Amino acid sequence: MVEGGAPFPMLSDGPGNIGKVYGVYDENAGVEMRGRFIIDPDSVVQAIEILTPPVGRNVLELIRQIQAFQHVRVTNGAEATPTGWRPGKTTLSPRSDLVGKVWKVWKVEHAFD
Known part of the structure; x- marks a missing residue:
């Protein structure tokens, strides 16, 4: 945990709406896989990494x-x-x-x- 909180906004995606858009939501398990997306200032996805939950980034x-x-x-x-x-x-x-x-x-x- 970051002492004093995270220096950027955090959000929750309980129903997996964002995860579904990016293809990282596992419908059967009801959770999102570990995914990260690098999106440039023009809103173009430049990189994607998706890992199963037990593996950290x-x-x-x-x-x-x-x-x-x-x-x-x-x-x-x-x-x-x-x-x-x-x-x-x-x-x-x-x-x-x-x-x-x-x-x-x-x-x-x-x-x-």
């Missing part, structure tokens, strides 16, 4: 993905963020000549820096 990965989507948005898509990208790390310039050859300019160990 990775908040650090959520933050990393939000930072990556923000970076791509700021660069108007001129830069792409490879696997494991974090702010300050190498980005890629999307080009057709990179298709199938990304590993020549970006090494897998960069995902684990």
Whole structure:
């Protein structure tokens, strides 16, 4: 629990109305699965993660993905963020000549820096 409360509005979806819209409501169990959606300022869903109730989500990965989507948005898509990208790390310039050859300019160990 966050001491003093959460610094953002919270809501309850008892009947699962929102969960049904996003496809995460389990009708048989009467509960929503663990789902998260990254929605950009233009109301476009950029990422979806849905997990069964016993498996928790990775908040650090959520933050990393939000930072990556923000970076791509700021660069108007001129830069792409490879696997494991974090702010300050190498980005890629999307080009057709990179298709199938990304590993020549970006090494897998960069995902684990």
